Amino acid sequence: AQSVTQPDIHITVSEGASLELRCNYSYGATPYLFWYVQSPGQGLQLLLKYFSGDTLVQGIKGFEAEFKRSQSSFNLRKPSVHWSDAAEYFCAVGASNFGNEKLTFGTGTRLTIIP
Amino acid sequence: NAGVTQTPKFQVLKTGQSMTLQCAQDMNHEYMSWYRQDPGMGLRLIHYSVGAGITDQGEVPNGYNVSRSTTEDFPLRLLSAAPSQTSVYFCASSYYFVGGKTPYEQYFGPGTRLTVT
Numbered sequence: 001a002q003s004v005t006q007p008d009i010h011i012t013v014s015e016g017a018s019l020e021l022r023c024n025y026s027y028g029a030t031p032y033l034f035w036y037v038q039s040p041g042q043g044l045q046l047l048l049k050y051f052s053g054d055t056l057v058q059g060i061k062g063f064e065a066e067f068k069r070s071q072s073s074f075n076l077r078k079p080s081v082h083w084s085d086a087a088e089y090f091c092a093v094g095a096s097n098f099g100n101e102k103l104t105f106g107t108g109t110r111l112t113i114i115p
Numbered sequence: 116n117a118g119v120t121q122t123p124k125f126q127v128l129k130t131g132q133s134m135t136l137q138c139a140q141d142m143n144h145e146y147m148s149w150y151r152q153d154p155g156m157g158l159r160l161i162h163y164s165v166g167a168g169i170t171d172q173g174e175v176p177n178g179y180n181v182s183r184s185t186t187e188d189f190p191l192r193l194l195s196a197a198p199s200q201t202s203v204y205f206c207a208s209s210y211y212f213v214g215g216k217t218p219y220e221q222y223f224g225p226g227t228r229l230t231v232t
Contacts, residue, residue, distance in 0.1 A: 009155075032218045034218075036223075041225070042226075043205055043207075043223030043224050043226055044158075044207075044223040045223070046220040049218060049220070051218055090157060090158070094218060105157040105158040105159075106157050107155055108157055
């Protein structure tokens with residue numbers, strides 16, 4: 001079975017600084033990989049996804065993520081954060097020989113932005 | 116489109132009571148699912164459905180029932196509420212993708228915060 005680890009429970013960055021959120025997965029083949037964002041009191045919204053092709057994936061709101069097979073990682077990055085980026089971020093991994101029902105979510109990273 | 120809607124937003128139950136959390140989507144998605152979100156545990160899949168009349172268990176199905184009589188609706192029933200079921204519940208829907216195909220985005224509802232005393 002696949003699994004996903006988000007090693008950072010909470011990250012604080014200054015507005016305008018760069019951001020990297022870590023995600024490591026475990027799966028024997030090429031996985032589906034996703035990043036979702038959850039604003040306070042809201043449901044989750046998809047930021048970006050990876051299945052195949054270019055290992056650098058662009059998403060909404062200026063986010064990008066890079067799939068690194070050798071490191072089993074799919075880290076999320078943003079060059080300059082805005083106060084509105086404060087939220088909880090979830091990485092998810094899916095088994096590529098199954099469909100939606102095999103998505104596994106990480107425990108999340110809470111992002112705080114300071115002025 | 117309203118997207119994925121969930122009712123109620125908040126609910127307090129006493130141990131042993133039963134209730135139904137409602138979920139509806141207007142995007143004609145085949146796939147619908149229920150997750151629970153607990154602090155430090157991420158989202159865990161309770162039950163899912165790949166179409167009307169078809170449901171299956173996820174990672175944490177005990178104490179919950181589902182049915183899917185229409186494409187639009189996917190209610191979650193708590194049969195006899197327990198304090199361990201205190202959680203935030205999210206419904207999600209998407210087009211169903213099979214292995215080897217480009218995955219579709221899951222759309223999430225706003226959640227139901229349930230407290231069992």
